[in-house]
Amino acid sequence: xxxxxxxxxxxxxxxxxxxxxxxxxxxxxxxxxxxxxxxxxxxxxxxxxxxxxxxxxxxxxxxxxxxxxxxxxxxxxxxxxxxxxxxxxxxxxxxxxxx
Amino acid sequence: xxxxxxxxxxxxxxxxxxxxxxxxxxxxxxxxxxxxxxxxxxxxxxxxxxxxxxxxxxxxxxxxxxxxxxxxxxxxxxxxxxxxxxxxxxxxxxxxxxxxxxxxxxxxxxxxxxxxxxxxxxxxxxxxxxxxxxxxxxxxxxxxxxxxxxxxxxxxxxxxxxxxxxxxxxxxxxxxxxxxxxxxxxxxxxxxxxxxxxxxxxxxxxxxxxxxxxxxxxxxxxxxxxxxxxxxxxxxxxxxxxxxxxxxxxxxxxxxxxxxxxxxxxxxxxxxxxxxxxxxxxxxxxxxxxxxxxxxxxxxxxxxxxxxxxxxxxxxxxxxxxxxxxxxxxxxxxxxxxxxxxxxxxxxxxxxxxxxxxxxxxxxxxxxxxxxxxxxxxxxxxxxxxxxxxxxxxxxxxxxxxxxxxxxxxxxxxxxxxxxxxxxxxxxxxxxxxxxxxxxxxxxxxxxxxxxxxxxxxxxxxxxxxxxxxxxxxxxxxxxxxxxxxxxxxxxxxxxxxxxxxxxxxxxxxxxxxxxxxxxxxxxxxxxxxxxxxxxxxxxxxxxxxxxxxxxxxxxxxxxxxxxxxxxxxxxxxxxxxxxxxxxxxxxxxxxxxxxxxxxxxxxxxxxxxxxxxxxxxxxxxxxxxxxxxxxxxxxxxxxxxxxxxxxxxxxxxxxxxxxxxxxxxxxxxxxxxxxxxxxxxxxxxxxxxxxxxxxxxxxxxxxxxxxxxxxxxxx
Numbered sequence: 001x002x003x004x005x006x007x008x009x010x011x012x013x014x015x016x017x018x019x020x021x022x023x024x025x026x027x028x029x030x031x032x033x034x035x036x037x038x039x040x041x042x043x044x045x046x047x048x049x050x051x052x053x054x055x056x057x058x059x060x061x062x063x064x065x066x067x068x069x070x071x072x073x074x075x076x077x078x079x080x081x082x083x084x085x086x087x088x089x090x091x092x093x094x095x096x097x098x099x
Numbered sequence: 100x101x102x103x104x105x106x107x108x109x110x111x112x113x114x115x116x117x118x119x120x121x122x123x124x125x126x127x128x129x130x131x132x133x134x135x136x137x138x139x140x141x142x143x144x145x146x147x148x149x150x151x152x153x154x155x156x157x158x159x160x161x162x163x164x165x166x167x168x169x170x171x172x173x174x175x176x177x178x179x180x181x182x183x184x185x186x187x188x189x190x191x192x193x194x195x196x197x198x199x200x201x202x203x204x205x206x207x208x209x210x211x212x213x214x215x216x217x218x219x220x221x222x223x224x225x226x227x228x229x230x231x232x233x234x235x236x237x238x239x240x241x242x243x244x245x246x247x248x249x250x251x252x253x254x255x256x257x258x259x260x261x262x263x264x265x266x267x268x269x270x271x272x273x274x275x276x277x278x279x280x281x282x283x284x285x286x287x288x289x290x291x292x293x294x295x296x297x298x299x300x301x302x303x304x305x306x307x308x309x310x311x312x313x314x315x316x317x318x319x320x321x322x323x324x325x326x327x328x329x330x331x332x333x334x335x336x337x338x339x340x341x342x343x344x345x346x347x348x349x350x351x352x353x354x355x356x357x358x359x360x361x362x363x364x365x366x367x368x369x370x371x372x373x374x375x376x377x378x379x380x381x382x383x384x385x386x387x388x389x390x391x392x393x394x395x396x397x398x399x400x401x402x403x404x405x406x407x408x409x410x411x412x413x414x415x416x417x418x419x420x421x422x423x424x425x426x427x428x429x430x431x432x433x434x435x436x437x438x439x440x441x442x443x444x445x446x447x448x449x450x451x452x453x454x455x456x457x458x459x460x461x462x463x464x465x466x467x468x469x470x471x472x473x474x475x476x477x478x479x480x481x482x483x484x485x486x487x488x489x490x491x492x493x494x495x496x497x498x499x500x501x502x503x504x505x506x507x508x509x510x511x512x513x514x515x516x517x518x519x520x521x522x523x524x525x526x527x528x529x530x531x532x533x534x535x536x537x538x539x540x541x542x543x544x545x546x547x548x549x550x551x552x553x554x555x556x557x558x559x560x561x562x563x564x565x566x567x568x569x570x571x572x573x574x575x576x577x578x579x580x581x582x583x584x585x586x587x588x589x590x591x592x593x594x595x596x597x598x599x600x601x602x603x604x605x606x607x608x609x610x611x612x613x614x615x616x617x618x619x620x621x622x623x624x625x626x627x628x629x630x631x632x633x634x635x636x637x638x639x640x641x642x643x644x645x646x647x648x649x650x651x652x653x654x655x656x657x658x659x660x661x662x663x664x665x666x667x668x669x670x671x672x673x674x675x676x677x678x679x680x681x682x683x684x685x686x687x688x689x690x691x692x693x694x695x696x697x698x699x700x701x702x703x704x705x706x707x708x709x710x711x712x713x714x715x716x717x718x719x720x721x722x723x724x725x726x727x728x729x730x731x732x733x734x735x736x737x738x739x740x741x742x743x744x745x746x747x748x749x750x751x752x753x754x755x756x757x758x759x760x761x762x763x764x765x766x767x768x769x770x771x772x773x774x775x776x777x778x779x780x781x782x783x784x785x786x787x788x789x790x791x792x793x794x795x796x797x798x799x800x801x802x803x804x805x806x807x808x809x810x811x812x813x814x815x
Contacts, residue, residue, distance in 0.1 A: 010434075036434060036504050037377045037425050043369075096372040097396050097463065099421055 011082030195219035377425030608664030
């Protein structure tokens, strides 16, 4: 079955983060924290039906929710970061790589 | 002429000669030979001059008591950052690091610039400008003459002599797991995509750092770590790597040190997407260990690459440079400006460097990806990173010092005796972590490290020529003042090459109060003034753990008093009964705690050894002999020395030997040969196992026979 990999990356310092896939909560956790030596806070994978899906990220402490269209065939990796201006979400096919 | 005046005149004459020679050596342009590196302040006064201003400067230039000053010049060689910085350490005042960005001023024939950064007490250098003139031939005596101006105070000129071409010196150990190999070098021309002028050499990790001013020395031994240590899944977790680091790293110590452990392993439990990690971001002494995972994406051949094998080799080598960079507290290139709550940049206004061709940037994140990155990558850190590595306060950079990412992106002490003597302040135990309440008895060692005999006062380590400072993180450093100060005529002693003097030091408390009490991290320095010059010890870092229980914590109220400090320092009292009761109670109620060994030793000594007490009866004062209490002594001896190795850990070798031999003699002289012999033998065996000098062990073994020949003498 196809899947989406969702990565919480830079900028988290203990916030509660909620990820919704097509309106359904697939991740909801407090205390999300970026390990700065990696630029990564948490990564998980969800199985999905083929086709486009809407992924939404919420972190009330970081401002407005953000969302992106992600298709496991073309953009199976979703990255969420917290920046000065608020949350940022992107989807593409670049594999996750940390060092 | 008095001897002192004569010596001063001689020093001034010598200094005059040095300065005259330097003045004759005109520098027309910036020096051609590489002169960057570390310079140490020459501990001589500048010459007197007839005008008052120069006189003021000369007086300021004379180093104060136990003041050590280092100048770091970074103006030529590979990747100069045009920075001059310095560290000033002054006993009882603290340590200042200052930094100036400089340009060459042909008119002054000096590198000049404003002092823009200070960390530490500004009173150590209130000036705002510096001009540094470099003189001397490469093979001759290279010197730096720095003139400090501004700040509303008279100018000051100081002379420094060249010491080292590298700004830091670091040890590194490379180990690998069974399913991985070391990748510690890379032939720079093996891949065709590279800068056209990249030198054709095989670069090692050590060379990559050393050529940039950070001397890196690899430990020859390499451990091969069984994959079983990654448990059944053969995937490494951070905790498993931390355990492996403690088990296999020959230099492991839970304290700040210029040492790094690098593990080459198969795969991290996170998966294929983790190429490496500086995993050591837990606990007190962080940033000592990192790992590179060869069964990760860094070993994936890049699609379409003309030389995929070399590209993989290069990426593995690059990852090693990158992870080791994290151990120096270097952040990723795009994180340089990150502040609270992630820590803080070490310089305000530090900018991100998303396009930097640095080991700290991800090649695949720059515009144009790895192709663009490696076509312009010279295996150098960015300028800001080099300023940090070469000039930042050492605690920001040193491994095991401040936590990871704190100021991302006390210095090794130097001797002023011309290298004749070396002073060490140490503890005789594997760990420098102490239980709360556990008294800290350190050991001083003054060693003749020269090839010629040196005359010192035999009692110098117990005299007022010894100075000690203890500082707790987040608290002002305080001077340690002993409860008792000996005042004796100097006893000249010839210290042969390699020979040492030793003395125990009850560091926890003194007349200035309890210096080591609450949980936290402490740094202690010692210094002695010898006729050959002042000698400063490297810092001794200690950590006091949190209390193990509420009862353990409650005992602090009774223990951390001036009088209990005195009793512990003197090893017992026949007068301070209330304080002795406190120690007896601690020993009996908390037998499992380390403080019990100390407390019980105090009580045991008073109970086992007969002693005299000055008593007042009316107007009359007379000594009364207190008899031993064998029952109390036996119980307390068991608590104190039942585990002699543990007692050695807590009390230190010298103090332990003194206490046990004193009690042994008393027992033997009271007819308890069995108990006395058992104590002396156990102590001797323990010291032997702990590699104490054979002469000390032999002396302990002779204690019983000696005691039989000596008359019984009550302690006063």
